[in-house]
Amino acid sequence: MAIVQLLSVWLIPALIAFILLYGTAKKVPTYEAFVEGGKEGIEIAFSLIPYLVGMLVSVAIFRASGALDAMMEVIKPLADAIGLPAEVVPLAALRTLSGTAALGMTTDLIATYGPDSFIGRLASTIQGSTETTLYVLTVYFGAVGVKKMGDALKVGILADILSFIVSVFIVLFVFGR
Amino acid sequence: MVNLIWVMMAVIGIVFAAANGTMDEVNKAVFESAKEAVTISIGMVSILVFWLGLMAIAERAGLLDKAARLFMPLVRRLFPEVPPGHPALGYIVSNMVANMFGLGNAATPMGIKAMEQLKKLNGGRDEASRSMVTFLAMNTSGITLIPATVISIRMTYGSAAPSEIIGTTIVASTISTIGAVLIDRYYYWKRMRKGRKP
Numbered sequence: 457m458a459i460v461q462l463l464s465v466w467l468i469p470a471l472i473a474f475i476l477l478y479g480t481a482k483k484v485p486t487y488e489a490f491v492e493g494g495k496e497g498i499e500i501a502f503s504l505i506p507y508l509v510g511m512l513v514s515v516a517i518f519r520a521s522g523a524l525d526a527m528m529e530v531i532k533p534l535a536d537a538i539g540l541p542a543e544v545v546p547l548a549a550l551r552t553l554s555g556t557a558a559l560g561m562t563t564d565l566i567a568t569y570g571p572d573s574f575i576g577r578l579a580s581t582i583q584g585s586t587e588t589t590l591y592v593l594t595v596y597f598g599a600v601g602v603k604k605m606g607d608a609l610k611v612g613i614l615a616d617i618l619s620f621i622v623s624v625f626i627v628l629f630v631f632g633r
Numbered sequence: 634m635v636n637l638i639w640v641m642m643a644v645i646g647i648v649f650a651a652a653n654g655t656m657d658e659v660n661k662a663v664f665e666s667a668k669e670a671v672t673i674s675i676g677m678v679s680i681l682v683f684w685l686g687l688m689a690i691a692e693r694a695g696l697l698d699k700a701a702r703l704f705m706p707l708v709r710r711l712f713p714e715v716p717p718g719h720p721a722l723g724y725i726v727s728n729m730v731a732n733m734f735g736l737g738n739a740a741t742p743m744g745i746k747a748m749e750q751l752k753k754l755n756g757g758r759d760e761a762s763r764s765m766v767t768f769l770a771m772n773t774s775g776i777t778l779i780p781a782t783v784i785s786i787r788m789t790y791g792s793a794a795p796s797e798i799i800g801t802t803i804v805a806s807t808i809s810t811i812g813a814v815l816i817d818r819y820y821y822w823k824r825m826r827k828g829r830k831p
Contacts, residue, residue, distance in 0.1 A: 460800030467799055468779065475691045482694040493689020497681030500738070501674050508670035510639065516666030518642040520658040521650035553638065563673055563786050564666075571792030580787060580798040584780030585806035587732070589773040592744070596769065597761070599745040600752045604760040607820040611766055612773040614816050619774050619809030626801045626808075 460630050504556065511560025519564065540624060543575050547582060548620040552613060555588040578627045586619040673789055680785040688734055697734070701726040711771070711814065712764045714754070721750035725768060732775045735782075744772060763821055770817040774809040777802055 479486045518524050528542050535542035547565060551558040562583040569575040589612035597605060650659045691697060701723070708726050715721050724747035731740035747768060755762040761769075780802050787795040 460804060461797065462800075463803065464794075464797045464800040468796060471779070472687060475687055475694070475696065478696060479690040479694040484690055484693045486690050489690045489693045490686035492686075493692075494682040494686030496738070497683070497685040498678055500685070501678040501681050504677065505671055505674040508674055509667050512666040512670040513663055514639050514642040514646075516662035517646035517650075517659050519646075520662035521646040521655050522653050523646050523649035526649070550638070557639070559782065559786075560670070562783065563669075566786055566790050567669070571787040571790045571795070576787075576792075577798055577801070580780070580783045581801045581805055584777050584783045584798065584802035585774075585809065587773050587775045592769060592772045595741060596744050596748045596772070597765075600748045602748070602752060602759055602761050602765065606761040606766055607817075607824070608761050608766045608769045611770045611813065611817050611820055615770055615774045615809060615813035618812040618816070619805065622808045622812070623801070623805040626805045630801050
């Protein structure tokens with residue numbers, strides 16, 4: 457699995473070099489374009505604040521009160537039985553519903569277990585590798601007025617479950633527990 | 634749904650704290666986590682500014698269009714009901730590429746445009762067509778190249794290698810996207826079989 461790790465280290469620097477060279481070759485005013493596009497990043501980061509404050513506070517109350525531990529006691533035997541880490545089960549469920557809510561949960565998991573722990577890496581991979589089914593469904597179908605979704609919801613949720621399981625396997629395979 | 638979960642986590646937590654005498658911890662957690670949330674968001678500014686800046690260069694250099702052309706043959710195969718050269722295909726590919734590079738804001742309008750076109754192809758009915766379900770399935774698992782926000786959170790918490798999860802993210806999202814398409818095909822096949830029976 458050295459390739460996957462090598463990819464992680466090389467992809468960003470390689471992309472940076474490639475985009476800068478390609479942009480120069482195509483006579484793009486690179487620096488100006490960079491600054492212009494970068495401004496959008498500030499907006500996004502700041503607009504995330506209320507989402508994250510809301511979600512993190514709610515998760516923190518749930519965790520600090522001891523309610524999360526109590527819930528884990530219930531989930532754990534079930535998750536253990538099928539070989540899944542119980543700590544990320546709530547994240548997997550939330551990921552389908554709301555991207556920013558899941559981001560809050562991912563942050564909480566990384567903060568609690570550490571970014572380089574098994575749980576931290578798994579949460580990072582889950583957060584990065586799927587989109588929010590409910591959001592996509594609501595926004596895309598809502599915007600064009602499609603009311604009968606057919607199999608879309610079923611397919612979307614099955615795909616999410618699959619993505620969760622694949623994430624567990626890949627992280628176990630590449631980093632171990 | 635999210636509203637309900639959000640309220641429930643806080644309310645159950647407070648009730649639980651009342652019953653278990655952990656109210657002190659809850660008080661502390663409220664203020665600490667709010668502060669933490671702001672710290673994380675500010676920490677994201679660095680990476681998001683850099684990444685979106687770089688992407689602006691890629692876009693102006695025509696790289697995103699190039700990537701879109703590269704994926705066109707694949708997309709044409711995934712959406713056999715859409716006639717070749719139809720604008721829907723262009724929007725679908727642009728949406729895919731934008732998602733791949735973590736440009737969620739650019740991806741959403743493209744996705745909506747794609748849906749509009751697919752609806753037109755479906756005679757303007759309010760039912761999801763086969764292509765719409767496929768598009769949705771691909772979108773919900775979407776292939777990611779650089780999970781920028783996750784990397785910035787890992788940096789904030791002092792990861793030794795914040796970007797080490799890029800590889801696992803690419804592999805996981807690619808496999809699950811292929812899986813999503815297969816699941817979509819399976820349901821299509823099931824609908825067809827049912828359709829044939831009287």
